[in-house]
Amino acid sequence: MNSEQLFARAQQLIPGGVNSPVRAFRSVGGAPFFTKSAHGATLTTADGRELIDFVCTWGPAIHGHNHPRIKAAIAAALENGTSFGTPNPYEVQMAELIVKFFPSIQKIRMCNSGTEATMSAIRLARGFTRRDKIIKFAGCYHGHSDSLLVAAGSGALTHGNPDSAGVPASFARETVVLPYNDTAAIDAAFAANSGQIACIILEPYIGNVGFIKPDAGYLQHVRKACTANGAVLIFDEVMTGFRLARGGVQEIEKITPDLTCLGKIIGGGLPVGAFGGRAEIMDQLAPLGPVYQAGTLSGNPLAMAAGIASLQLLEELNPYAKLDALARKICAAALAAAKTKGIPLQAPQAGSMFSLFFTAMPVRDMASALTSDAKIFANFFNVCLAAGVYLPPSAYESWFLSTAHAGAGIDRACEVITSGIQSL
Numbered sequence: 001m002n003s004e005q006l007f008a009r010a011q012q013l014i015p016g017g018v019n020s021p022v023r024a025f026r027s028v029g030g031a032p033f034f035t036k037s038a039h040g041a042t043l044t045t046a047d048g049r050e051l052i053d054f055v056c057t058w059g060p061a062i063h064g065h066n067h068p069r070i071k072a073a074i075a076a077a078l079e080n081g082t083s084f085g086t087p088n089p090y091e092v093q094m095a096e097l098i099v100k101f102f103p104s105i106q107k108i109r110m111c112n113s114g115t116e117a118t119m120s121a122i123r124l125a126r127g128f129t130r131r132d133k134i135i136k137f138a139g140c141y142h143g144h145s146d147s148l149l150v151a152a153g154s155g156a157l158t159h160g161n162p163d164s165a166g167v168p169a170s171f172a173r174e175t176v177v178l179p180y181n182d183t184a185a186i187d188a189a190f191a192a193n194s195g196q197i198a199c200i201i202l203e204p205y206i207g208n209v210g211f212i213k214p215d216a217g218y219l220q221h222v223r224k225a226c227t228a229n230g231a232v233l234i235f236d237e238v239m240t241g242f243r244l245a246r247g248g249v250q251e252i253e254k255i256t257p258d259l260t261c262l263g264k265i266i267g268g269g270l271p272v273g274a275f276g277g278r279a280e281i282m283d284q285l286a287p288l289g290p291v292y293q294a295g296t297l298s299g300n301p302l303a304m305a306a307g308i309a310s311l312q313l314l315e316e317l318n319p320y321a322k323l324d325a326l327a328r329k330i331c332a333a334a335l336a337a338a339k340t341k342g343i344p345l346q347a348p349q350a351g352s353m354f355s356l357f358f359t360a361m362p363v364r365d366m367a368s369a370l371t372s373d374a375k376i377f378a379n380f381f382n383v384c385l386a387a388g389v390y391l392p393p394s395a396y397e398s399w400f401l402s403t404a405h406a407g408a409g410i411d412r413a414c415e416v417i418t419s420g421i422q423s424l
């Protein structure tokens with residue numbers, strides 16, 4: 001079956017034909033393609049097309065798709081079985097690797113997705129502080145648990161449901177939503193909710209409303225405010241952990257959060273999440289403490305083996321400067337084309353994450369991200385797709401690069417992006 005036939009069948013069986021909303025292409029128009037295989041920087045569709053992929057399975061594929069080392073690690077683990085329901089040696093190796101690169105993490109618990117990681121970290125922060133309210137920032141997306149689907153980015157924003165139906169108003173009331181990059185708003189929220197805020201959770205560099213970086217000193221202010229008010233600081237580094245530096249944004253910005261959520265790269269392309277941090281907080285988890293969290297497939301041997309191989313490759317290759325150079329090349333090509341054509345464009349970037357916003361306004365929060373012209377983005381997306389370059393199918397998602405993009409892939413992508421912008 002080709003993509004059209006598969007999508008027709010999928011729509012009869014799966015809501016919207018997809019198992020995660022942003023894949024449905026609703027905001028860019030047209031129907032999604034189905035992927036048959038993926039190697040390096042390329043996806044091969046069910047229609048036999050080869051596409052240069054700037055989604056990288058939404059972050060995990062930092063070494064490119066189907067890397068031989070990761071494949072071999074999964075194959076070796078498979079010889080011993082797929083799931084044990086007991087502790088296994090891989091979990092200890094994974095914990096050692098994470099703790100080595102994230103000095104803020106003294107203890108870590110594995111789970112199965114980023115959503116589980118953030119949901120559990122919040123429960124833990126509430127259990128530790130014995131407080132109920134949390135602070136999150138408009139446009140930050142931390143997975144799809146109830147208290148976090150308030151002013152959420154990613155697919156929730158893309159499809160017009162940043163405050164999801166099905167979240168009880170009483171739950172949402174416990175979530176205080178603030179604009180990102182606004183220090184005064186943080187101080188005001190702590191003053192208005194004195195002694196009630198369990199934690200601040202944020203993507204330190206946002207990847208889910210497009211890519212946005214903090215103003216100088218902003219994250220330092222967040223850290224200080226949490227300390228001063230006895231609130232737990234949770235960095236959601238599901239996207240940025242091991243992607244922008246081995247130790248994530250906290251290494252780049254030299255900030256020590258209390259808890260960190262991880263996922264994506266640490267699973268090497270298999271389903272994984274993790275949350276960890278100060279031992280004093282982590283030891284509140286069952287079986288040591290009163291905060292409950294569990295999972296049949298947590299620490300799954302195949303996922304651990306894939307993740308360990310992915311992290312070991314990062315340790316060996318230290319590819320961050322190379323990835324940064326690739327991303328800069330694309331952003332520079334896009335900005336140059338936009339300037340020639342007289343189209344306003346912003347291209348915030350750090351390492352292998354960036355976004356193109358079609359707006360004249362510097363993008364530093366959700367409100368400014370929403371000034372980006374979504375219709376222009378949709379045209380641009382479709383022109384690039386027709387020319388063999390697959391971008392995130394939403395104006396409000398980050399692009400991701402892999403080491404496999406180096407060479408011909410990046411040159412071809414720059415050509416397509418340049419001509420795509422010139423055609424708008």
Ligand code: HOZ
Pocket residue numbers: 020021022023057058154155208397
């Ligand atoms: N929420 C993910 C992007 N921020 C998309 C996941 C997917 O569709 O695979």
